Amino acid sequence: MSAVTSPLMAGLQGRNARVLTPQGETSDAQIRARALRMADRLALQGIDRVASQLDNGLHWLILDLALRELGGVHVPLPTFFSSEQIAHALTSSGAQCVVTAIGAPAPVGSRGALGGLDDGALVQWQTLPAAAVTLPTGTACVTYTSGTTGRPKGVCLAADTLLTVASALVQGSSAISPRRHLCLMPLSTLLENVAGLYATLLSDAQIALPSLAEIGYTGASGLNVPALLQCLHRYQPESVILVPQLLLAVVMAAERGAALPPSLRYIAVGGGRVGPTLLGRARALDLPVFEGYGLTECASVVCLNQPGASRDGSVGKALPHARLTVVNGEIQVDGARALGYLGGERCPDGPIRTGDLGHIDADGFVHVTGRRKNVFITAFGRNVSPEWVESELLAHPDLAQAVVWGEAQADNVAVLVPRRADLDDAALARAVAEVNAGLPDYARVSRIVRAPAPFSASAGLLTANGRPRRDAILSHFQAEVDASYRHPASVPSTGVSA
Incomplete structure (x- = not known):
């Protein structure tokens, strides 16, 4: 060759130890x-x-x-x-x-x-x-979006586009310049592929590559938290990328007295909305958490909070390769973009319509409030972004997974997975009531459907990044949701008017 x-x-110019593995x-x-x-x-x-x-x-x-x-x-x-x-x-x-x-x-x-x-x-x-x-000319990677059905959609990306995003991420973390990154998400996930592998290689830093079992993943959606903590201590990373569920696991462990490696200097969080309550808990532990935002059609990350330019409640400012605007409440992105989709479908010309609702504040920080297609309107005409309510529910230590719905209803229902199987229904209701105390009345959850098992990707109820497949979950539990509205509300009133 x-x-x-x-x-x-x-x-790759001769570093003695570039990649660290269990071997x-x-x-x-x-x-x-x-x-x-x-x-x-x-x-x-x-x-x-x-x-x-x-x-x-x-x-x-x-x-x-x-x-x-x-x-x-x-x-x-x-x-x-x-x-x-x-x-x-x-x-x-x-x-x-x-x-x-x-x-x-x-x-x-x-x-x-x-x-x-x-x-x-x-x-x-x-x-x-x-x-x-036939693939679009220049295709280097075909990555599959999560989608809402069992048939994922293939997105075709060029190598120079992937490297453009990786280079922007290197620039975005230059104030810290982490020297060792630990890959905690599957490498088949575009976020870890680009921001973990490629950005780390371009910055001449080390990569720790344990197996998914060593990280603590069990099955399609389980997580062994002691194994995760052991992995963090073994590799002593300066940077990691977490989805919100992993961040919550780390925060809860630290709050219960578990020691985290002092090496951590940059914890990037993406792949789903991070609630302000969880961010506040991370800040109280002095964890260096920086939330970002991206999408597959833009080759992953487009916005990122950075050292010296961070604002809680936002996903940061646009990276140099991306230009963001808000049109009729919807975030649109121009710049790095996919070549097209498998099957010959092209990406439409012009900025990519993300389907995400949000705004850009006066200082350029981007705020994502939910998905346009997920917003439901209550019987009283109030618009609710379920991601907002769900992120607050998931910040509670007793709640592991949640999907909220209330279209045309007088109050809202949540399909919930408790964090512990021994948590009884009364305790589950109390946990929801505690979260409700911090929410306005139209966003509160009044009814609970308890899922018998965690949502999983193998069952078609989670995406690759661990996000709920909302339509699939609501369809799966449709009978239980309907039944919940034939009975009195199951969550006690908070007595608080917000």
């Missing part, structure tokens, strides 16, 4: 050599479009770097995708082969093992039927 062309590879340390030179060998082997077999369904680890990074160097296409699939979702993704993307862990079931439609590409890693390659799928 010719000289290195990818900026990601060009930055040990790997240097720049070792990563560079392995990625170049992988790129050569792929080129020899005429392969330039590869799907992967892999755990976090060095093998994921090597494959991705090889494809970036080759100018190929990576189709990373979440580990929790069902067999039907995998089959759809493989067919719709036109991937020539798929890489999985050794021992994993062969994906539906695969035609047998493909040799000569494993480089000693504990992965297996399976060939796929030839599929004439």
Whole structure:
């Protein structure tokens, strides 16, 4: 292969320990050599479009770097995708082969093992039927949006767009310049891929890449908090990226006396709304939390609170590559953007309409208040963004998951998952009443539907980032929601008028 062309590879200039994994340390030179060998082997077999369904680890990074160097296409699939979702993704993307862990079931439609590409890693390659799928010119990554159905939507992104966003994130964190980042989200998540891997490589910092099991993930949505804390202490990161659920787990553990590593200097939070109550609790613990905002069609992050330019309640100011405006209450973004969608659908010309409601204050800080399509109107004509109410509910230590609804109703209902299975219904109602005390009357929750099990991605009730699939949850619990309105309200009045 010719000289290195990818900026990601060009930055690998000999650091003694660039990547840390449970198996040990790997240097720049070792990563560079392995990625170049992988790129050569792929080129020899005429392969330039590869799907992967892999755990976090060095093998994921090597494959991705090889494809970036080759100018190929990576189709990373979440580990929790069902067999039907995998089959759809493989067919719709036109991937020539798929890489999985050794021992994993062969994906539906695969035609047998493909040799000569494993480089000693504990992965297996399976060939796929030839599929004439045309991708937009310049596609380097096909990432799947969460969507609201069981069939995720493939978004095509160019390498230079991904690197533009990663470079902007490096600039945004320059006041701190973290020297070690710990990847705590699946690498198939675009946010961790761009802001975790790419931004860290471009900033010449170290990357800690434990497996998802070592981080503490169990199944599709469970989290072992002691394992997460142990992972933080083992790798002593200066930066991490958390979704709100992970931030809440860390905050609750610290409030109960668990020690957090003193190395933490930059905790970026995204992938969902962070309630002001949770941010306040994090601030009380002196946690360096910075909330951001992004979307897949813009190659991830477009706004970020930064050291010296942070405002609680906002998602920060626009990064240099993005231009944000608000039209009729909806946030629109111009700048870095996707090439299009699988199936030939193009991104519309002009700014991308996000579907998110919000405003930009006089100092340029962006405030996101909810999703336009999720806003419901009560029987009294009051508009309610359920994300706002849910974020307050989830800040309560007894509540793990929540979806709020009240369209055309006199009061609101919440489908709830308690944090502990032994929490009885009366205690659950008291917890909701405590949250209600801080809400205006039209936003309070008066009725509860208790979910028998946590919402999970495998059941189609959560997205890849852990956000609730609202329509799916409300449909799943429709009978219980309807029944709740045939009985008196189940949450005691707070006695507070807000």
